[in-house]
Amino acid sequence: AAKSAGRSCYKVFQPDVQTTSHSDVSMYVDLVRALEDCEIECYYQPQFDTRTLEIIGAEALVRWNCPQNGLILPGDFLPIVKTSGLASRFDEYVMNVVLKDQTRWANAGLEIPTVALNISFDHLMQPGFVDQVQSKLQPHHAISFELLETAFLDDITEDIAAVLAQMRAAGIPFDLDDFGSGHSSVVALQAIKPHRVKVDRQLVAPLETNPAQFHILEALTCVASLQGCGVLIEGIETQTQLQAAVDLGCEAVQGFLLGRPVPADEFAASLPASALRAGA
Numbered sequence: 001a002a003k004s005a006g007r008s009c010y011k012v013f014q015p016d017v018q019t020t021s022h023s024d025v026s027m028y029v030d031l032v033r034a035l036e037d038c039e040i041e042c043y044y045q046p047q048f049d050t051r052t053l054e055i056i057g058a059e060a061l062v063r064w065n066c067p068q069n070g071l072i073l074p075g076d077f078l079p080i081v082k083t084s085g086l087a088s089r090f091d092e093y094v095m096n097v098v099l100k101d102q103t104r105w106a107n108a109g110l111e112i113p114t115v116a117l118n119i120s121f122d123h124l125m126q127p128g129f130v131d132q133v134q135s136k137l138q139p140h141h142a143i144s145f146e147l148l149e150t151a152f153l154d155d156i157t158e159d160i161a162a163v164l165a166q167m168r169a170a171g172i173p174f175d176l177d178d179f180g181s182g183h184s185s186v187v188a189l190q191a192i193k194p195h196r197v198k199v200d201r202q203l204v205a206p207l208e209t210n211p212a213q214f215h216i217l218e219a220l221t222c223v224a225s226l227q228g229c230g231v232l233i234e235g236i237e238t239q240t241q242l243q244a245a246v247d248l249g250c251e252a253v254q255g256f257l258l259g260r261p262v263p264a265d266e267f268a269a270s271l272p273a274s275a276l277r278a279g280a
């Protein structure tokens with residue numbers, strides 16, 4: 001309902017339209033205000049070890065808590081963020097929210113999961129990005145990044161390679177998100193060398209109706225493993241899909257079957273007791 005409220009209020013953004021419509025501009029203005037008024041919050045979706053179903057991390061997913069329109073999902077405002085020059089400011093804001101939430105969890109005596117942040121390509125390529133991240137991290141913080149496969153062209157320039165090398169040196173893991181959905185090539189994967197690939201849920205959904213899809217996933221996970229990358233399968237909604245992840249030997253899973261994105265304050269309570277690490 002929140003999503004449709006957002007849609008009915010703002011015209012759907014069309015990237016191929018040259019002229020900037022009034023609603024794009026008004027959404028931009030509203031977003032800048034939303035950042036100032038702290039209306040952007042993070043929901044957290046757990047990520048699990050495929051074999052044991054213990055929690056190994058969480059993904060931060062932004063929500064815009066708009067006083068007029070209710071909860072707005074990222075698909076309805078990120079296109080404006082990304083095309084209006086707000087991306088870096090927005091990502092930095094989200095990182096601050098995540099670090100604050102981790103501090104609150106630590107103060108409440110909760111075990112802190114490593115939180116994966118979706119980051120835009122623009123922000124990654126800001127001069128001094130890695131230094132800036134490191135300067136914010138305190139001992140109780142644990143973060144990783146998710147980079148969209150579609151943000152990389154086949155050509156991994158020296159600039160990109162340098163940032164990725166800096167992240168590796170700083171011990172900040174990064175995953176390649178939506179793997180298999182874009183124009184990924186084996187060459188790009190070799191150059192990026194992510195910690196893990198996150199197999200896009202578009203490739204997972206067909207498992208339900210088409211058993212041959214398993215072999216597509218098998219080929220993809222094989223390519224990733226040969227590159228030394230871990231594999232997380234996202235969009236797990238059914239037992240069939242979870243079983244496929246087990247049979248594929250992929251290390252991690254995420255999806256509505258196992259846990260939905262929830263606000264920071266509800267995160268710990270949303271987890272099944274069996275998901276908490278032994279001794280935690």
Ligand code: C2E
Nearest residue numbers: 060061062073074094118119120235236237255256257261
């Ligand atoms: P993503 O990074 O691929 O995130 C996964 C999306 O799939 C999330 O949608 C999540 O709620 C949804 N999802 C997770 N499990 C399932 C499932 O089992 N079934 C189905 N049908 N969906 C599932 P959401 O929260 O709407 O986010 C959409 C996209 O927006 C994300 O895709 C990510 O690319 C982007 N995004 C979200 N938060 C941020 C952020 O803080 N910064 C940036 N730059 N992008 C973000």
Ligand code: MG
Nearest residue numbers: 059118146177
């Ligand atoms: Mg992601």
Ligand code: MG
Nearest residue numbers: 177178198234
């Ligand atoms: Mg994804």
Ligand code: MG
Nearest residue numbers: 177178200201
């Ligand atoms: Mg996605």
